[in-house]
Amino acid sequence: MRFHFMATVYILYSKSAEKFYVGFTTIPTNERLQRHLNNYYQNKFTSPFKDWELFYEIPCESEKQARLIEAHIKKMKSKQYILNLGAFPEISQKLLEKYNR
Numbered sequence: 188m189r190f191h192f193m194a195t196v197y198i199l200y201s202k203s204a205e206k207f208y209v210g211f212t213t214i215p216t217n218e219r220l221q222r223h224l225n226n227y228y229q230n231k232f233t234s235p236f237k238d239w240e241l242f243y244e245i246p247c248e249s250e251k252q253a254r255l256i257e258a259h260i261k262k263m264k265s266k267q268y269i270l271n272l273g274a275f276p277e278i279s280q281k282l283l284e285k286y287n288r
Contacts, residue, residue: 193246194253196260198269199223199233200242207242207269208233209260211253216244243273245282255286 197216199208212219220241223233233239247253259282260269272278 193248194250196245196247196253196256197241198243198260198272199239201233201236201239203238204236206236207266208239209257209269211247211250211257213250213253216241242269245272245279247283248287252283252286256282259286 194211194213195216196209196211197219199210199220200206201208208223210219220239222228223239224237226234228234245253245256247256260272263269
């Protein structure tokens with residue numbers, strides 16, 4: 188039996204930049220974080236900062252769902268919205284329901 192990794196929306200936070208980064212991945216989140224920290228993504232938004240930490244993640248049922256939720260969060264353009272995601276898990280649940288498959 189092969190293990191299929193689901194897509195995940197993840198939010199990173201850099202204290203030195205005082206910024207959040209929203210992305211999605213189909214590899215384990217800890218591996219994706221290491222890529223950001225090790226400059227795997229050269230000349231990208233995360234590359235100048237080396238103190239990214241995982242702030243929040245939303246496991247999704249499909250890559251399509253993850254892309255839609257990622258776009259929704261980015262469209263909000265709000266640090267407060269991201270902080271609310273971390274504080275109120277029911278927001279994530281509503282996003283999962285809204286963008287079901």
